[in-house]
Amino acid sequence: MSDRFVAISGCSGGGKSSLLAELTARGCQIVEEPGRRIVRQELAAGGSALPWVDAAAFARRAVEVALADLAAADALPGWVFFDRGLIDAACALEQATGEPAGQTLGVGRHYNARAFLAPPWPEIYVQDPERRHGFEAALIEYDRLLKAYPALGYEVVLLPRASVAARADFVLGMLAP
Template sequence: MERFVVISGCSGGGKSTLLAELGRRGHAIVEEPGRRIVRQELEEGGLALPWKDEQAFAHRAMTMALEDRAAATALNGWVFFDRGLVDAAAFLQHLTNEPVLAALAQAHRYCQTVFLTPPWPEIYANDPERRHGMEAAEAEYSRLLEAYPPLGYKVSILPKVSVSERANFIERALSEAKESHSSQH
């Protein structure tokens, strides 16, 4: 769905801050499944945590991403997702070598342009929900950089600029893509 926009990339690269800014600008936003799962599992003493049971975590993230996508159909305008189904499926495929990515990703499309936050060590910080280090975050980023293009997505790397400038960059890119698409029809 062309109005469902994924913001993905490196952990600690500024995705959540950027989504908060887009939300302040009146856009619908969907919080990252992984953070919600970690909070819930920590509160309930669960094991579906990336540092305890990665596969259970990845399966939960895929389920939540599908639920988020279905719920977002009721929203109007651009809907910005902090990660999405491709991220969860790419992680599960990395863990298990099960070819889940292509089939799921083709059945549940997002906007063709996916915005990725690159590794940005200067702003990277651990917190209770992000316990892995920069090296793991960079490996994750590399996997995502490789996962999206074969699925027909155009990857746009976000510049390392202020959150406001990043939001402007995304809004401008989406507006230009919409105008370009309209003029072709």
């Protein structure tokens, strides 16, 4: 685990991608969400490890991808922000199979003790080819994550509903020594 690794999670459609794009523009390192990468690959290949087809297979792949992302991130300098990541994948696996997230994660934290969660923001929520679930499903997922992160030893910091620049300032300010 590295304190340089920061999880950005929360409600689908809550503005995480915009925040991460702003952090990238400011020179921060970003690791793209495993789920979206898997969905793109599965759709292109006609595969079935999709959350709306085989949630367990999708979640297992997400865990694998997130673990590989963590290993690769060791070589990156400075702050490394993860769009979702291993915690979200382990929670998805627990939801799909009943396998406890803590068991999947093992001992210790994988990210900085502070995890940033985007709260529900219905005014900006949109569906797309990779996000087929509706806002109600996003709320259920958010509630699960809001409980899971603290249960797994993380301090949850809710992102403000603010401009993208203000959100980035907020995150970087919270991480400043």
